[in-house]
Amino acid sequence: MTAIELITKEELREFKNEMLGEIKKLMQPGQGSTKKWLRSAEVRKLLGISPGTLQNLRINGTLSFTRIGSIMYYKLEDINKLLERGLR
Structure with a gap:
């Protein structure tokens, strides 16, 4: 038989805040694990271009x-x- 562990509302709030903090870190530019190589679909999404472009x-x-x-x-x-060249 397994023991049931109860969590308090405060523990749940702490967990939520930790998770939100980690997600915010990942969403910031230059943070988290940045890929060095991207596939075509990722490039198209990043640049907002079509497959033909x-x-x-x-x-x-x-x-x-x-x-x-x-x-x-x-x-x-x-x-x-490429983006930097386009800004000049």
Whole structure:
């Protein structure tokens, strides 16, 4: 037979606050585990572009990529550089 452990409302509030704090840390830029490589869908979502636009960026050499099998990966660093060039 297993023992039943009861938690108090205060313990539940503390848990909630800890979880919210961790989520906020992860949502802040430069915090948490930042990926070095992104897949095509992630790049399209990040830049707000269509698959065709991403293909054009690859074809004209604007955005470099690495293909492993049928999956294309893009360096986050290269994407940031592309965005920085666009701001100037």
